[in-house]
Amino acid sequence: MHPEYIVIHTAAFNGKNCDRDMIDQWHKARNWSGIGYHFVILNDNHSQKADGIVENGRATNKMGAHALGLNDRSLGICCIGHGDKNDFTAAQYESLYGLIRRLMTEFSIPLANVIGHREMNNLVEQELVSSRYRTSKSCPGNKIDMDFIREQLSSEMVSSDVEIPVFSVEARLAMANAIAVLQQHRAQFPNAQDELDEFIYHPEIIAMTH
Ligand SMILES: [Zn+2]
Incomplete structure (x- = not known):
């Protein structure tokens, strides 16, 4: 798989100790081969693991299961927590920016192709994705401003x-x-x-x- 997009998600779960392994279990329970995201970024609600830790999910050369209609062209990053209820933590943002910059470089992905799950609908409007994949999800959450994330990424890439x-x-x-x-x-x-x-x-x- 050659990824052209990076799709950001929320776990939409506020319970304690949510991490890669917990999501792996959820996705196996759906009869998937395992976790559908390529990366998971923890928040401050884990008793053993630090805020902002990046955990590896599915290998980046394997097609994920996280954004119907775009799975064969994208990498999925899931931020733990519930993006409709809380913003990501500062440590999560820091890790998210570092990870995205690394993936953009490694796979030559342009900033405009760093999207939130809900922005799949923009791709539908642009007829880049079939209309049957329109989503009603707010993912990565109403508290998450995707334009702000892209602005941060663009300013961090030119100056520091x-x-x-x-x-x-x-x-x-x-x-x-x-x-x-x-x-x-x-x-x-x-x-x-x-x-x-x-x-x-x-x-x-x-x-x-x-
Ligand atoms: Zn999502």
């Missing part, structure tokens, strides 16, 4: 308040390769998954490798 250290091209490539090795072998570190995510998706690491 953080001083970015200068690394040589060789150092950046070596780090990108090291991260690829970590990703490839991450299953061999079952007790370090959260720490690996924290490192791999840390904004400073992402800034260095892109």
Whole structure:
């Protein structure tokens, strides 16, 4: 699958300890092969895991199950919490921006193709998606302003308040390769998954490798 869009979702669930594994169980109960999203971003309602942690769902080379009519062309990111009731947390936004920037670079996805689930309807209007996939969902939630998210992404991509250290091209490539090795072998570190995510998706690491 070559993703052309990034679709943002809410779990629409305010219960405690919601994470990748819980969603995996929900989706298996629907007789799906497992979690339909490619990434999950936790909030501050988990007793073991930190606010803003990014968990991997379905592999990015596998078609997801999260936006009917667009699954074969998109990656799905689910933010834990209920977007109709609460905004995402600051840590979730920070992780969301880092993750989206990384995916936009990796898959050459333009900013205009970073959409909220409900914006599927804009694609229907533009006849990019069949009208049978029009959605009545508010996902990622009424509290979530997709234009604001895109504005933040565009301003963060041209300028940053953080001083970015200068690394040589060789150092950046070596780090990108090291991260690829970590990703490839991450299953061999079952007790370090959260720490690996924290490192791999840390904004400073992402800034260095892109
Ligand atoms: Zn959704």
